[in-house]
Amino acid sequence: MAPFARNAQDNNSDASQQRWLQQATPSAEFDRAEFIDRYAVLRWVTDHGGLALVHSMxxxxxxxxxxxxxxRRHHGARLADQYACVVVAQTSTQVSQPWVPDLQAYDVDGPGKPYYATWAQLASVLGQPAPYWFHALRDRDAIAAWRPGAPPAQVPAHDIATPVTALTELAADxxxxxxxxxLCWYLARxxxxxxxxxxxxxxxxxxxxxxxxxxxxHLVLGAVPAPLLxxxxxxxxxxVRRAGWLSITERRDVLAHRVAAFAQRWDGGQDWHTGATVSVRPDACTTASEWAKRLTPAATDQAPxxxxxxxLDNGREGDxxxxxxxxxxxxxxLHHAAHADGTELITYTLxxxxxHSPLxxxxxxxxxxxxxxxxxxLWLAPEREGWGIGYGYSGNGCLTLARLVDVLLDDISAPAVRAGDPQAPRGLFELLRDASDTTYTRAQLLAARSE
Incomplete structure (x- = not known):
């Protein structure tokens, strides 16, 4: 559905309420670009007040x-003096092709609800097409330098949600x-x-x-991608990937922290040696207590x-x-202070x-x-993030655990279950589906697998 149709159908339920973009007349003069919080804001001055065209950075x-x-935090009570209408550029949500970015508008003194707008409406108010920056081309300097009529800047494409600066800085050293x-050069490129x-x-x-x-x-490009060389x-x-991440995840410097944050946004850290996080309560059972007794204090005189x-970042506030x-x-x-339901220990599976010792x-x-x-x-069972394992029910977690046990019986160092792995043997699945808290010996698992 095109933006104009959405605007008319979904956002104008009050026919008597005329949107600012519909009543403004072509009298705009470009003022400036400013950067507020995480947004690039291009301001025009019109006879009906200021108009902001916003791109997320x-x-x-x-x-x-x-x-x-x-x-409002930036301008305070003066916001209405600065802007009558705020128009936010979006990536397209249209199912049909060809691709056109969306616009959502918000009238500062209006009913308090955003509405879809078209680039034609915006161009009519400005008297000329408005600029759009694709999210991979939102370069702060290029946006700050833009003026009406300027040719598109050439910007090296990058993903603003996964910036690569930390990758190149880490690799350079x-x-x-x-x-x-x-690893870092590959990811950056x-x-x-x-x-x-x-x-x-x-x-x-x-x-x-x-x-x-x-x-x-009815729009112009603020930037185009620079050629790939x-x-x-x-x-x-x-x-190589696993060796690289093993080294990075053991480091304590801020560049390593930034590169790790990149990896979590990029692919969830799928090539790390660690997998999912798991919560263990040492007072819940003798097995958890046995594991907890082997834990030692970590260094407190160094950065994490x-x-x-x-x-630590995912810890509970106030603990x-x-x-x-x-x-x-x-x-x-991570050791959480005692709660009403007991001490909680959060760690990673591998x-x-x-x-090389068999299961x-x-x-x-x-x-x-x-x-x-x-x-x-004693080991926590291997598990990938997003591939939960479980028992005592008929579901994906039990299927995943059955598949894991099947491969670990043959190779204790086999990787945790991932997409595309074969189905688990039916006998193992049924054994674990009907299981409660218990211990299965190797012989019992092999027997179930052969059924």
Whole structure:
């Protein structure tokens, strides 16, 4: 559905209420660009008040109400003197092609609800097409320098939601042959390539729309992607990627923290050695208590590692959180102060167990899945983020656990279950589906698998 149709159908339920963009006349003069909070704001002055065209500098989209809140914090009671209407540029939500970005408007003295607008409406008020910056091209300097009639700036494509500066800064300091450097350079170049390719495709679709007399004919591009000077980068091997992330997640410096934040937005850290986070209550069962007794204090005279910082950042506000260390799995553990329901320990599972000792038993206790190997070591069952494991019910978690047990019986260092893995043996699934807190020996698991 086109933006104009949405505007008429969804946002003008009060026919007597005329929107600001509908009553303003072409009398606009461009004033300036300013940056408020996380938004780039281009201001025009009209006979009916100021008009703001806003682009988010951290995401492709922005909620008009949050934009207005930021403007109100900045301008205070003077907001209505500065802006009568705030128009927020969005990425397209249209299902049909070709692609045209959306606009949402908000009248500062209006009914308090955003409404869809068209680029034709905005151009009618401004007396000329308004500029649009694709989210991969929202460069602060280029936006600040824009003036009506200016040709599009050439901006190296980048994803504002996943900035790559930390990647290149970290790589620049690494020695030759470093897996960290190879990983970071690849990711930085891949982000640029994807941004260039997608933006080029969108621009071509937008131009097709304009050539057909669509709403895209009523906007101009604030920037176009600078040419790519390299061929598509070769993806490092899994061994290099995992070695790189293992080194990064053990570091304590701010660049490593920023690179890790990039990874979590990029792919959820799928190549890290850690997987999902899990909550363990040491007073819930003897198995959890056994595991908790091996934990040791972490260093308190140093900045947190990447993995420690993630746990701390996700801690509960108001708790006196303490970082501990699991010397067997080499993972951090966040200790929450005691609550009414007992002490809580938050840690990471591993994506694969670093041992050659075969699986001796599967321990299911207090909704936590444990693996005990023949050398007596206790491990949290391997698990990827987003691929939860469980037991005692008929669902994906139980299917995932059954598949995991199947592969660990043959190879204790096999990776946690991922998309595309074969289905679990029916016998193992049925055993775990009907399970409550219990321990299954290797012999019992093998017997169930063969059924």
């Amino acid at each position: 951290v995401d492709g989209n922005a909620e008009p109400k949050f934009v207005v809140q930021a403007l 690494e020695p030759d042959g470093s897996p960290v450097a190879e 891949e982000v640029r390539r994807r941004g260039h390719d997608s933006t080029t495709r969108y621009i071509n679709e937008l131009r097709d729309n304009a050539a057909q007399g669509g709403d895209g004919a 390299r061929t598509a980068p070769d993806k490092p091997t899994e061994m 590692t990447v993995l420690e910082k993630i746990l 006196s959180d303490v970082i501990l260390h699991d010397p067997v799995a080499s993972t951090p553990v 994506q694969r167990l670093p041992t 001796a038993a599967l321990v299911l206790s207090a909704q936590v899945c444990w693996i005990r190997t023949e050398d007596g070591t």
